[in-house]
Amino acid sequence: MKGQQPKISYFEKWVDPVAIERIAADGSVSLLCQRYDDPEAVNRAALDQAHGYQIAPRVELHSPWFADADLIARHPDLLAICSTGSGYDVIDVDACTASGIIVCNQAGANxxxxxxxxxxxxxxxxxxxxxxxxxxxxxxxxxxxxxxxxxxxxxxxxxxxxxxxxxxxxxxxxxxxxxxxxxxxxxxxxxxxxxxxxxxxxxxxxxxxxxxxxxxxxxxxxxxxxxxxxxxxxxxxxxxxxxxxxxxxxxxxxxxxxxxxxxxxxxxxxxxxxxxxxxxxxxxxxxxxxxNPHIAGLTHESLYKMSLSAAEQWIAIFRGEIPQRLINPEVWPAYCERFEQAFGFRPENLKN
CATH class of the missing domain: 3.40.50.720 (NAD(P)-binding Rossmann-like Domain)
Structure with missing residues (x-):
């Protein structure tokens, strides 16, 4: 439905609460906090409402919530998927591109x-x-x-x-x-x-x-x-x-x-x-x-930066702006068509 408020789904918690605080303070986006222990049907229904999916890191991420081709096919209203840090190997970028979904990371924050x-x-x-x-x-x-x-x-x-x-x-x-x-x-x-x-x-x-x-x-x-x-x-x-x-x-x-x-x-x-x-x-x-147990990027400072950068990027995405850390720019025309259908206005033109 055009004019609806964008919704972002995430599981359990953000790596630093500053993300939730920043998005709540902005007020333009709703957050859907999901729980791994909830029945799959409940989580599927919640993800069906989402336009964005903030995906957890691989170590904490539970199956079947990897952003693979199956998840993308099951939840066709998703417009964007963002990773927690700079890595995005938990996301099938090719499947996202084929479905008109942008993929972003938090490169540089850690x-x-x-x-x-x-x-x-x-x-x-x-x-x-x-x-x-x-x-x-x-x-x-x-x-x-x-x-x-x-x-x-x-x-x-x-x-x-x-x-x-x-x-x-x-x-x-x-x-x-x-x-x-x-x-x-x-x-x-x-x-x-x-x-x-x-x-x-x-x-x-x-x-x-x-x-x-x-x-x-x-x-x-x-x-x-x-x-x-x-x-x-x-x-x-x-x-x-x-x-x-x-x-x-x-x-x-x-x-x-x-x-x-x-x-x-x-x-x-x-x-x-x-x-x-x-x-x-x-x-x-x-x-x-x-x-080490995959902790190189896990300092107090970097967790804060990654979470804040993710929140700022999500806000920018749903304002129709070009995200700073776009992984698959080739999808932008198809994404813009889908975005306009959902929200009634078209995102910015991608700069060459």
Whole structure:
């Protein structure tokens, strides 16, 4: 019905209540809070009323509420789906585009938090902080000269994906440790990579020359399994692998084998294919692995920023404005037709 108030559905809670406060203060959008424990029919009925779906992160998201082709087909009035953070692998973007639905993320809102976490893993691995902490806790005396570390100063970092997070890692490494920064990002020109403070390289060169390889790209069909036995075999035996992006970009069996064979020196992993990983996961048995439960982007500051940016973006969407973090701009003409049918006015023209 034209002229109706837009409605946004979300499950359980936002990662910071500032989003709900901001949307309530604006008053132009209604919120539908759903509960995973409610009957599926109740949740389906609520989602049928929604024009927007604020989807939860993968770890907290329950089936069948992933934004896959089935959900999209079942709820044809949805106009927009937004992710909690920069990742949007819980959303079938192609299915959304085919149905005239825009997809947005919160890219940049947690960049500082994730970048700091990636560099913290580099420091922890190079200084052997986890291995020595474990050693001190054991009953036998620690031979401290058995744990020499390394400096980050003037080492080489290779960054896979030079977006908001990768660019910030480059800045911290370059200015804080005088590191040489190499980057591989096929979606940026060499000039753009240089402007972001890195040397543009192909993947082979990044792997061959880097002391630390940091993964900061989305998980897509192109990047799934990108770091396999071949990739690890092209790294220095003294190099460390860092992934704060998404599980599945590295093959966990191949990484385990590379660590066991000392093909590489260590790994810092904030992400796994199944999260959280099982307690007996082979990677967790290695002293040269730092494992975290996908928390790199979860600081008080970043949760606030992600929630506020999501709220502001939702308000802008239903004002008919172009969202700042639009993932599938090719859908805009079809989306505008659907938006006008729902609300009686047409969104802005997409700028080239």
């Amino acid at each position: 960049a500082q938090a994730v970048a700091e976490h990636a560099v913290a893993m580099m420091l922890a691995l190079s200084k052997r902080l986890v291995a020595t902490d474990r050693a001190v806790r054991r009953p036998e005396q620690v031979e401290r000269f058995g744990y020499p570390g390394e400096d980050l100063y003037e080492k080489t970092v290779g960054i896979i994906g030079l977006g908001h997070i990768g660019r910030r890692i480059a800045e911290i490494c370059r200015h804080g440790f005088n590191m040489r920064v190499l980057a591989h990002d096929p979606y940026l020109s060499n000039d753009e990579i240089e402007a972001r403070g890195a040397t543009a390289c192909d993947l082979d060169r990044v792997l061959a020359e880097s002391d630390f390889v940091s993964v900061n790209c989305p998980r897509t069909s192109e990047t799934m399994g990108m770091f396999d036995a071949s990739a690890f075999g092209r790294m220095k035996p003294t190099a460390h692998f860092i992934n704060t992006a998404r599980g599945g970009i590295h093959d966990e069996d191949d990484l385990t084998a590379a660590l066991s064979a000392r093909t590489i020196a260590g790994a810092g992993l904030d992400v796994f294919l199944q999260e959280p990983p099982a307690h007996d996961h082979p990677l967790l048995s290695h002293d040269n692995v730092i494992a």
